Amino acid sequence: MRELLRADLASRLRMIAGLALGIFVFLVVLGGTYQALGGSAMLGDSFRSENTPSFFSAFAGETGVDIFEPASYLALGLIHPLFLVLSFTLGVAMGSASVSADIESGRSELLYTHPRRRSAIIDARLGAWFVAQGAVLLAAFAGAAVGSRLSDELRDVSLAAIGRGVVQFAPLTVLVGTLAFAASAVSTTRARALSVSIGLVALAYLVNLVSLMWHPFAFARRVTPFGYYSPTRALVAVDVADTAVLLAAAAALIVFARTAIERRDLV
DSSP: OHHHHHHHHHHTHHHHHHHHHHHHHHHHHHHHHHHHTTHHHHHHHHHOOSSOOHHHHHHTTSTTOOTTSHHHHHHHHTTOHHHHHHHHHHHHHHHHTSSHHHHHHTTHHHHTTSSSOTHHHHHHHHHHHHHHHHHHHHHHHHHHHHHHTTSTTGGGSOHHHHHHHHHHHHHHHHHHHHHHHHHHHTOSSHHHHHHHHHHHHHHHHHHHHHHHHOGGGGGGGGGSGGGGOOHHHHTTOOOHHHHHHHHHHHHHHHHHHHHHHHHSOOO
C-alpha cells in the first residue's frame, strides 16, 4: 500500500503545489492590503458604525466581531470563501476519486480482486491525502505569518495565535475530505461523488452564513460543521470541544467509507 500512497501523491503533486502556493499568496496579499488600506483607523472610519454590520461579521465566522481589528482581520483570512475553496479542493478532489474513479476506469478489477482487505486501499489514499493536506495547511500558516509581518498593526498578532487558528481549521478540512471519501465509497461515478460532496459543503456554508446574519435562524448554526469553527476565537485559544466534535464526525465518516467499500460490489 505504500506504493499506492506514493503514486497518489506523485499524481497530485502539481495540484498540491498549486493549492499550497495559492493559499500562501492569498494570505500574504490579504496581510498586505491591511497596510495599504490604512490599517484599523482608516478601515474603521470608512466602514465601522456603532455596531459592525452583521454581513461583515458573518464572513468572519462570528457575530459581533469587528473585522477591522488586526487579529480579526487575520482571522477573516482563515474563513474567507476563497481560502475555504483553496483549502477544501484537495480533500474533495482526492476523496471523490478514491473509489468511484477506480470503478469508472476499470481499475477496480485489478485493485479490489487482490488478496487483501479492500479497506486497505482507501486507508492508503486517506494517508496520501493527510500528507498532502498537511502541506497545504503549512502553506496557510506560512502565508498568514508572512502577511502579518507586512503591517505594523498585524505584527501584534503572535505567530502562536496564527498557529492556533490553523490548528482549529484543520478538523474542518478533515471533515470535508472524509465526506468526499464517504461519498465516493458509495458512488459509481466520480461526478456523482463530486456533486454530493460539493453540494453538501456549499449548503452547510450557506446555512451557517444565514444563521449568522439572521437572528431567528441562529439555531441552525450548530447544525453545520462551520458552526464548530471560529477563527476569531481560535486566535485566543483552540476550542477543544469543537475540535473533538468535528474529528468525531470525520472518524464516523471514515468508518462508514471503510465498511461500504468492503460490502459493495466493485467489480
